[in-house]
Amino acid sequence: MEANELISTVQSLEPAATLRDKVDRPAMSVPKESVPALMRRLRDEPALSFDMLCAHTAIDWHNENRIELVYQLYSTKHRHYLAVFVSLLRDMPVVTSVSDVWRIAEWQEREVYDMFGVLYRSHPDLRRILLDDDWKGFPLRKDYKDEFMLEAPK
Amino acid sequence: MSAITVTSLDERIRRSIGADGGASTTQEYFVNMGPQHPSTHGVLRLVLKLDGENVREVIPVLGYIHRGVEKMGEHLSYRQFVHLTDRLDYLSALANNWAVAKAVEKAANIETNERIETIRTIVAELQRIASHQLWWGVFGMDLGAFTPFLYGFRDREKISDILEETIGARLTMNYIQPGGVMFDIHPDFQRKVKEFLTYFRPKLEEYETLLTQNVIVQERMRGVGVLTAEKAVSMGATGPVLRASGVAHDLRRSEPYGVYAKAAFDVPVGRNGDCWDRYWVRIEEIRQSMRIIEQLIDNIPEGKHLVVKPAVRTKVPEGIHYSQVETARGIFGVMLVSDGKDVPYRIHVRTPNFNNLWTVTETAPGWRVADLVTIISSLDIVVPDIDR
Amino acid sequence: MVVSESNQVVAPPIQRGGFFSNLATGLKSLLKGMGITFHYFSRPSTVVTQQYPENRATLKMFDRYRMRLSLPHDENGFHKCTACTICEQACPNSSIRIVSRKGAVTNKTELDRFIWRMDSCTFCNACVVACPFSCLKMSGDFECSVYDKSLLVFNLTRYAGPTSTVLMKVTDPQERAKMWEPRDVYSGPVPLRGTAVPGGGRTLGAPEPVKASAPVAAPTPAPATAPAASATALAVEEEGGKK
Amino acid sequence: MSSWEVKTIAQRAAEAMPESVLAGAGYVLLAVGFAAAFMALMGMALIYAERKVAAHFQCRLGPMRVGPHGIFQTVADTIKLLFKEDIVPSQSDKLLHLFAPYLSMMATLLALLVLPMSPVVQIADMNIGVLYVTAVTGFGVLGVLLAGWSSNNKWSLLGAMRAGAQIISYEVSATMALLVVVMFSGSMQLSKIVESQAEGWWIWRAPVIGLVSFVIFLIASLAEISRTPFDLPEGESELTAGFHTEYSGLRFAMFFLAEFINMFIVAGMAATLFLGGWMPFHIGGFDTFNSVMDLLPPGAWFSLKSGLVVFLIMWFRWTFPRLRVDQLMKLEWKILLPIGFVNLFAAAASVVFGWYFFPIR
Structure with a gap:
């Protein structure tokens, strides 16, 4: 499916979805409330059938006080990509898990929790994945500091 | 709430x-x-x-070898970040380098030439063969046969030597740079690669006799750890693991990069998604990679090997840039979030093994400990790639 | 869900028959495998082992092999480094530290010490590629094991002073000798970029208290033919002597 | 040789015993000393051979540093093992943990006593030799089980349980194969079995039947001594080291030695029962040929034959992968045992009707 067509299809599914610019593949910003329902539609809609969650990660926009989640979707059937962006408040990043839509989301969400502290509602097993269970802080946040860190090189 | x-x-x-x-x-x-x-x-x-x-x-x-590559990447220039990707999936170092180079080139609008792309394709395919050779040996060892391990390493050594002569390193190569490759190919490169191909073809037949056709190996793999296509896709598996489940998703075919579009090759797919299929797909991929190299090795066009001066710090325009390559283990993806500087604001690497590993939670239950070993081995896991 | 498109090969299923045919094919496959291993057993010429320390005389590394960074000195014992610090900036893990000084005669910035930390180097070759004067080289000398990590800090230059081009312009040997002074093996602490290594109170460039374990004497910039840098840790020097 | 009566040490001990207990005990000590020394030396030689053979199967050189071609490598390793710390896990069953290696070693030693290595080198020649060997080799599983249990390690226990199931199962087939030879030769005494092969070895003298039972015996014994492809109790890639994971130093060396001597015993038994033991290669009727063959002493013939079987066992090890537990059981109960039974019936028929080459005169 062409990029424009793809975007308009997504917008027909979720009117609140807006185009996310400065991304080099079709990308939509959606409100966080619509996440699990929209994701399920994206997967099940025959014209879209995004059956694979390639990667799920987050970007910490420290200055704007928000964390932006990125869901990179791929359809093995139609061979097209879509990136879905969800903005969360940096102080209380809570979103509903999509682990029942794509199995792999369970672990990718754990990683995002581990690195950014994003909390996932109705996640079956939310715990740290790469760091120890008792680790303090979320390392990929821009303001993360610990005693092992060296100063950034000039 | x-x-x-x-x-x-x-x-x-x-x-x-x-x-x-x-x-x-x-x-x-x-x-x-x-x-x-x-x-x-x-x-x-x-x-x-x-x-x-x-x-x-x-x-x-997970996490025993977590090094925080993504955090480190936020302090390194794009060119410097390349050498960290060597250390993720160290058996596909070149493909990983390529993913970063591709992302930066696409973002910064750097036009590479045909020679660069051909060299990249050839070395990446050579390393794919080397990676599968190593996997074959280790797979044999996991099943209890020690000898394949040595045979696999013996033949991998030939590729390591070829790459070492051109690149100067055997494992952490840091060869494919944004805007080209670090060195031009060595004068002997083409001859040695051709020699290797003639050397390795009969050896591959030996591999087949030693393990593929061995009745014990076949019985150990047949029907073990079946991963259905739906589950494989839902669990985000890529590479040979996904293809063994019957989904012919190969980036080299579906979105050709490099000069893959010029080369004729087949995509091996499995029937059931059991260990046998995963094994067979990899063995067949060795053959296909050899086919690709054979077609390209005599047709390396003339040109410069580097189009950007290496001393220059590449600035990437603001935005989010993706690139993906097909490594020996699956799709390696890089997401660059740039704020216009020469250092990424955030860099995310999507590693194939992270997703592939989790299929074991689905396939292993119900099988025995010995089968679990077979299943893990058939996934061809590289742990630093999982932990990053 | 076998997608059958063109240019695809599908895995063959494992064929199985009755009891006796399985037994026969199974035994045959096992015997064939034994044939292969015996093929190699009976041919000692297929042995690929290299007897490493014994074969030093014949062991040749490839020209591009990346190990020990070196700052090649020419036949007069002078290098081409201008202390521009591009390599320092290119280094991803801050393994290079360029200490420059104001030249005594020229009054221009020139190299005082080229400090390279092998302990944090990843041999990524970024410095060599980045050097605009091609004055760096990764040499093939790979026998660098030492017992003390502090011996892995090298000073690559043999003298503090300007580049060979500048020096060779001065024809009078007396005048030339004023422009450079010998530098020896460095054994002090090395600050990482932006931060100091804890425990080291000394600063770079200041005279170092010589450690007992560290090599003291340094070769003077005599006309050397070997391109390797002077700064060689003692243990390595001895190893090299045996070759 | 005529002046010196051929007697085994056990016979001498039995003769000396009524007159002087001390002399009898001296013979017993001599026997044990001989067996123990033989074990140690043979163990070292076998380990060296294994490493070299493995290396050349794998395009390597193997040990090359200690002595010419590394022949003193095992000596060095033995010294190292002797001086290594003997670690006993704190939560283990200490008594059993210490005792288990001896049990394993003892079974090996006992089996070694009856092996006829030449007409003069045999410590005891029992009239129930075959039965005795079967009995004492089965005894070795106890050591393995105890080692696995007492280590208080789950991997060890898994290995021990595998070993238990495996050794007990495969003993059935091994015995079945032995019975064929017992039937042919009409005796359980090992020296008599060897003598019965003067005209030809059982492996080819009884067409097919001998060969089949040889193969069955070899496979079943491999499983009994847990060598690849049946090395499940140790299964390095699965259980790290199986039942001896928690052993170190001397005690580990004992398991190691027992394993290698067991291999020799299997080879020796196979040579004795199927390949004519110390008998030179004879073909009934060809006297010139036979006298040429006689030039080699019996001990050399035995070494040659058992060496050949040892090489075969190593060859298997360095070619084949390992079976899975259920496949192992399937191989025994569904393949080897039925074939063994049919073979046994065929052997009975051939004994009754004299269907073999050069019938016993």
């Missing part, structure tokens, strides 16, 4: 034991497979719930 609880590994194991604290399940017990275990290929830890020899549940525990 209900409270979201964050649990711990102990909690997870307690849940696995059951609400009654294991009183009703005296048969079952937990063992740690790893972090130090001969067949977890590094420092991977699997908490196994066993019933005798039968695996009931697999809980992978």
Whole structure:
């Protein structure tokens, strides 16, 4: 499916979805409330059938006080990509898990929790994945500091 | 809004034991497979719930070799970041380098020439063969046959030598740079690659006789650890693992990069998604890679090997840039978030092994400990790639 | 869900027959495998082992092999480094530290010490590629094991002073000798970029208290033919002597 | 040789015993000393051979540093093992943990006593030799089981349980194969079995039947001594080291030695029962040929034959992967045992009707 067509299809599914610019593949910003329902539609809609969650990660926009989640979707059937962006408040990043839509989301969400502290509602097993269970802080946040860190090189 | 609880590994194991604290399940017990275990290929830890020899549940525990590559990347220039990707999936170092180079080139509008792309394709395919050779040897060893390991390494050595002559390193190559390759190919490169291909073809037949056709190996793999196509896709598996499940998703074919569009090759796919299919797909991929190299090796066009001066710090325009390549283990993806500087604002690497590993939680339960070893080995896991 | 498109090959299923045919094919496959291993057993010429320390005389590394960074000195014992610090900036893990000084005669910035930390180097070759004067080289000398990590800090230059081009312009040997002074093996602490290594109170460039374990004497910039840098840790020097 | 009566040490001990207990005990000590020394030396030689053979199967050189072609490598390793710390896990069953290696070693030693290595080198020649060997080799599983249990390690226990199931199952087939030879030769005494092969070895003298039972015996014994492809109790890639995971130093060396001597015993038994033991290669009727063959002493013939079987066992090890537990059981109960039974019936028929080459005169 062409990029424009793809975007308009997504917008027909979720009117609140807006185009996310400065991304080099079709990308939509959606409100966080619509996440699990929209994701399920994206997967099940025959014209879209995004059956694979390639990667799920987050970007910490420290200055704007928000964390932006990125869901990179791929359809093995139609061979097209879509990136879905969800903005969360940096102080209380809570979103509903999509682990029942794509199995792999369970672990990718754990990683995002581990690195950014994003909390996932109705996640079956939310715990740290790469760091120890008792680790303090979320390392990929821009303001993360610990005693092992060296100063950034000039 | 209900409270979201964050649990711990102990909690997870307690849940696995059951609400009654294991009183009703005296048969079952937990063992740690790893972090130090001969067949977890590094420092991977699997908490196994066993019933005798039968695996009931697999809980992978990660992070023993987490180095924070993404955090480090936020302080390194794009060119410097390349050398960190060597250390993710060290058996596909060139493909990983390529992913970063591709992302930067696309973002910064750097036009590479045909020569660069051909060299990149050839070395990446050579390394794919080397990676599969190593995997073949290790797979044999995981099944209990030690000799294939040495044979695999013996033949991998030939490729290592070829790459070493051109690149100067055997494992952490840091060869494919944004805007070209670090060195031009060595004058002997083409001759040696052709020599290798003639050397290796009969050896591959030996591989087939030694393991593929061996009745014990076949029985160990047949029907073991079946991963259906739906599950493989839902679990985000890529590479040979996905293709063995019958989904012919190969980036080299679906979105050709480099000069893959010029080369004729077949995509091997499996039937059932069992260990046999995963094994066969990899062996066949060696053949296809040799085909690709054969077609390209005599047709390396003339040109410069580097189009951007290496001393220049490449600035990438603001925005989010993706690139993906097909490594020996699956799709390696890079997401660059740039704020216009020469250092990424955020860099995310999507590593194939992270997703591939989790299929083991689906395929292993119900099989025996010995089969779990086969399944892990058939996934061809490189642990630093999982932990990043 | 076998997608059958063109240009695809599908895995063959494993064929199985009755009891006796399985037995026969199974035994045959096992015997064939034994044939292969015996093929190699009976041919000692297929042995690929290299007897490493014994074969030093014949062991040749490839020209591009990346190990020990070196700052090649020419036949007069002078290098081409201008202390521009591009390599320092190119280094991803801050393994290079360029200490420059104001030249005594020229009054221009020139190299005082080229400090390279092998303990944090990843041999990524970024410095060599980045050097605009091509004055760096990764040499093939790979026998660098030492017992003390502090011996892995090298000073690659043999003298503090300007580049060979500048020096060779001065024809009078007396005048030339004023422009450079010998530099020896460095054994002090090395600050990482932006932060100091804890425990080291000394600063770079200041005279170092010589450690007992560290090599003291340094070769003077005599006309050397070997391109390797002077700064060689003692243990390595001895190893090299045996070759 | 005529002046010196051929007697085994056990016979001498039995003769000396009524007159002087001390002399009898001296013979017993001599026997044990001989067996123990033989074990140690043979163990070292076998380990060296294994490493070299493995290396050349794998395009390697193997040990090359200690002595010419590394022949003193095992000596060095032995010294190292002797001086290594003997670690006993704190939560283990200490008594059993210490005792288990001896049990394993003892079974090996006992089996070694009856092996006829030449007409003069045999410590005891029992009239129930075959039965005795079957009995004492089965005894070895106890050591393995105890080692696995007492280590208080789940991997060890898994290995021990595998070993228990495996050794007990495969003993059935091994015995079945032995019975064929017992039937042919009409005796359980090992020296008599060897003598019965003067005209030709059982492996080819009884067409097909001998060969089949040889193969069955070899496979079943491999499983009994847990060598690849049946090395499940140790299964390095699965159980790290199986039942001896928690052993170190001398005690580990004992398991190691027992394993290698067991291999020799299997080879020796196979040579004795199927390949004519110390008998030179004879073909009934060809006297010139036979006298040429006689030039080699019996001890050399035995070494040659058992060496050949040892090489075969190593060859298997360095070619084949390992079976899975259920496949192992399937191989025994569904393949080897039925074939063994049919073979046994065929052997009975051939004994009754004299269907073999060069019938016993």
